[in-house]
Each structure stands twice: as C-alpha cells, then as structure tokens.
Amino acid sequence: MSIHSKKEQIHELQQKGFVVVPGLVSPERCAELKQLAQQQLVEAAAPIEFEADLRYPGAPESKHAPGGHTVRRLLSAYSRSPQFSQWATAPEIRGWMELYFGEEPRLSLAHHNCMMTKHPAYGSLTGWHRDVRYWSFERDDLVSVWLALGSETVDNGALWFVPGSHSAHFTSERFDEAKFFRSDLPENQAMIQTAVSPELKTGDVVFFHCNTLHSAGKNLSDDVKFSLVYTYHGASNVPLPGSRSASKPEVAF
Numbered sequence: 001m002s003i004h005s006k007k008e009q010i011h012e013l014q015q016k017g018f019v020v021v022p023g024l025v026s027p028e029r030c031a032e033l034k035q036l037a038q039q040q041l042v043e044a045a046a047p048i049e050f051e052a053d054l055r056y057p058g059a060p061e062s063k064h065a066p067g068g069h070t071v072r073r074l075l076s077a078y079s080r081s082p083q084f085s086q087w088a089t090a091p092e093i094r095g096w097m098e099l100y101f102g103e104e105p106r107l108s109l110a111h112h113n114c115m116m117t118k119h120p121a122y123g124s125l126t127g128w129h130r131d132v133r134y135w136s137f138e139r140d141d142l143v144s145v146w147l148a149l150g151s152e153t154v155d156n157g158a159l160w161f162v163p164g165s166h167s168a169h170f171t172s173e174r175f176d177e178a179k180f181f182r183s184d185l186p187e188n189q190a191m192i193q194t195a196v197s198p199e200l201k202t203g204d205v206v207f208f209h210c211n212t213l214h215s216a217g218k219n220l221s222d223d224v225k226f227s228l229v230y231t232y233h234g235a236s237n238v239p240l241p242g243s244r245s246a247s248k249p250e251v252a253f
C-alpha cells in the first residue's frame with residue numbers, strides 16, 4: 001500500500017466513516033486464518049460468545065434451545081494463535097493507523113478482538129448501532145478493522161453502514177435502552193435509507209469509525225461467514241480508568 005493510497009483511504013474514512021480496501025490480505029493468508037478458525041469452532045475453544053448470550057433477532061432463546069450452542073464470536077482472537085496476532089499487529093496496519101491517528105497506534109484487547117462467525121441457522125441480525133456505545137475512552141476516536149475471510153454479501157449477513165453518520169450529533173432519544181438506533185423513528189428512518197452494504201471478497205478489509213452507524217443481516221447462505229475484527233486508537237487516547245475499555249492491556253506495536 002503506497003502512502004498515497006493510504007492517504008486517500010484515510011480521507012474516505014474521515015468523510016464517510018468507513019472505507020473498503022480491496023485485496024489487502026492474500027488468499028493464502030486468509031485460507032490459513034479461516035482454517036484455524038474452523039478448527040477452533042469445531043473444538044469450541046474458549047472463550048466464546050454464543051448467539052444465545054446476546055439473543056439478537058434470530059438467535060436461540062437459550063443455550064438449551066435448538067441451536068443453543070451456535071457461536072457468535074471466538075473471543076480474544078489476539079491470544080488464540082500467532083497467525084491471528086500477526087495480522088492484528090501487521091506492518092500495513094501499523095502504518096495505516098499511525099497515519100490516521102498522527103501518533104503511535106494501540107490495539108485494544110477489550111473491544112472486538114474476535115473472530116466473528118455468522119452461522120446460516122441461528123445466526124442473528126444486528127440492529128443499527130455505534131460501536132462506541134459501550135466503550136469509554138478520552139475521545140470517541142477509534143477505528144475497527146474488519147477482515148473478510150470469505151465473500152460477504154447482503155445474503156450472508158454482510159455489514160451495512162450509514163455514510164457520514166460518524167460525524168452526526170444525535171440526542172439520546174434517537175437510541176433505545178440498549179443503545180440501538182431506533183428504526184421506528186421517521187428521522188432515523190431517513191438516515192437508515194441512505195445505508196449501503198459494500199460487497200466484500202476474501203481478503204478485503206473495511207476500516208470503520210467507532211461512531212459510524214452500522215448493522216448486519218442474517219446469514220441466508222449455507223456456509224458460516226468468518227471475519228476477523230480488531231480495534232485501534234491513538235496512544236494518547238487512553239481508556240477511562242475503571243471502565244471495561246481499561247480492563248485489558250493495550251498492545252503497542
């Protein structure tokens with residue numbers, strides 16, 4: 001990635017709240033990461049977040065219901081394998097983040113830091129939200145990196161984004177108690193109607209801001225969708241003491 005293309009991508013992220021970088025990761029590396037994730041899924045290697053833990057629409061009622069052990073996230077991806085941590089701290093990510101934040105980047109182990117697995121049966125949809133809703137840092141300026149390990153389309157539950165929503169100011173009434181952006185309000189609907197779902201191929205990466213409104217549908221295909229997701233911030237933007245964001249160490253790289 002040249003400095004020129006990085007600057008263009010960062011400009012797009014700043015304008016729209018997200019940017020897709022096609023083919024950032026090789027098919028071979030993606031295949032290896034996916035194979036590791038498939039193995040860990042079969043082994044149900046802890047720590048895991050189950051669909052039944054969150055119970056978003058489409059998820060099983062409980063762990064004892066049919067599909068109750070459907071995995072939503074293989075948590076703590078950074079500690080799961082050297083291949084996962086190498087991608088998290090890859091030189092191309094470091095260079096990108098350093099240019100975006102204008103200072104040394106930090107990887108947060110408290111947020112995302114997971115392999116998202118969206119299953120055809122019992123995989124839930126995720127309503128409109130900003131990731132920062134449960135995050136606590138000095139500034140709401142963090143960027144997540146979503147690596148597609150297979151194709152991601154509307155049919156298998158790809159992400160939807162509202163362009164420009166990262167810089168919109170909303171009153172708290174625009175969100176429900178769980179801090180989802182209320183889709184029953186006409187003023188919210190007007191924004192949601194402008195959403196786009198960029199189609200991703202294996203090795204494509206989406207960088208998105210922690211304030212960008214996004215959602216994702218169910219997986220209507222026959223295959224599990226795998227995406228490796230990490231979140232970064234600038235070194236000076238520290239997590240607030242005592243918060244969940246401060247509960248795990250930051251990684252300097």
Ligand SMILES: O=C(O)CCC(=O)C(=O)O
Nearest residue numbers: 116125126131214215216
């Ligand atoms: O894949 C999904 O269902 C959405 C994931 C998401 O938006 C998130 O984890 O913040």
